[in-house]
Amino acid sequence: MSGVAAAAPPTQAGDKHSRRRAEILQAALRAFRDQGYHATTLEDIAGVLGLRKMALYHYFPDKEALLYACHLESLAILEQLVPAAGARFTRASEQLAYVIREHVRVMTDTLQGSPLAFEVTALSPGHQREIIAGRDAYEQALRDLGPWRPVGKPVEQRFDNGWVFRLG
Numbered sequence: 001m002s003g004v005a006a007a008a009p010p011t012q013a014g015d016k017h018s019r020r021r022a023e024i025l026q027a028a029l030r031a032f033r034d035q036g037y038h039a040t041t042l043e044d045i046a047g048v049l050g051l052r053k054m055a056l057y058h059y060f061p062d063k064e065a066l067l068y069a070c071h072l073e074s075l076a077i078l079e080q081l082v083p084a085a086g087a088r089f090t091r092a093s094e095q096l097a098y099v100i101r102e103h104v105r106v107m108t109d110t111l112q113g114s115p116l117a118f119e120v121t122a123l124s125p126g127h128q129r130e131i132i133a134g135r136d137a138y139e140q141a142l143r144d145l146g147p148w149r150p151v152g153k154p155v156e157q158r159f160d161n162g163w164v165f166r167l168g
Contacts, residue, residue, distance in 0.1 A: 021059050023049060025073060026112075028066045033114040037067060037122050068127045070116055075134040077106050082141040092146025099142060 027048040031040040042063055046053045060066045081102045085095035107113065120131055 017059075024056060024059055025066070025070055029070055029112050029114045029116070032067070032070070032116065032119065033112055037063075037119045064123060064127070067116075067119060068123055068131075070111075070114075071120070071123070071127075071131045071134075074106070074111055074116060075131065075138065077110060078103065078138050079134070079141075081106075082138075082145065085145070092148075095145050096142070099145070 024045065027045050028040075031044050031048065035044065040063070042053045042056050045066070046056050056066075060069065081099045082095070084102070085098040089095045089098060120128055123131060
């Protein structure tokens with residue numbers, strides 16, 4: 001007999017828990033966008049939802065766990081873009097155009113314009129490494145879309161949070 005238990009069928013309680021968790025993440029994204037991560041309190045997030053701060057602890061142990069979950073969810077969405085582009089289009093330029101459009105849609109619609117990517121330094125060192133590795137894998141997948149030829153001198157932008165963006 002295997003040591004893995006069979007998955008239980010979904011329950012109403014499980015569905016409710018998942019919905020509430022998603023609501024909390026959306027409220028956290030809005031609060032982080034509007035007030036910044038450091039200025040946002042768990043009371044702020046709970047208040048938007050009409051909850052007490054203590055109710056959030058049933059879903060997340062602290063504010064950093066909320067930020068980490070937001071990062072994980074956004075990376076999970078972004079990681080689907082390149083395979084989806086490959087399934088829809090054969091030309092690399094069409095795939096890249098699709099990924100760019102969808103990336104912008106995710107940032108504006110799904111993440112509500114949150115500057116989440118710039119809050120990675122607020123994560124614990126282990127979580128930072130994991131999120132940066134996920135981001136790097138996504139960026140590598142973009143580079144792997146096709147044989148790109150240089151069209152000029154590479155441009156590099158370094159940010160205070162340690163992120164480096166390179167074009168070219």
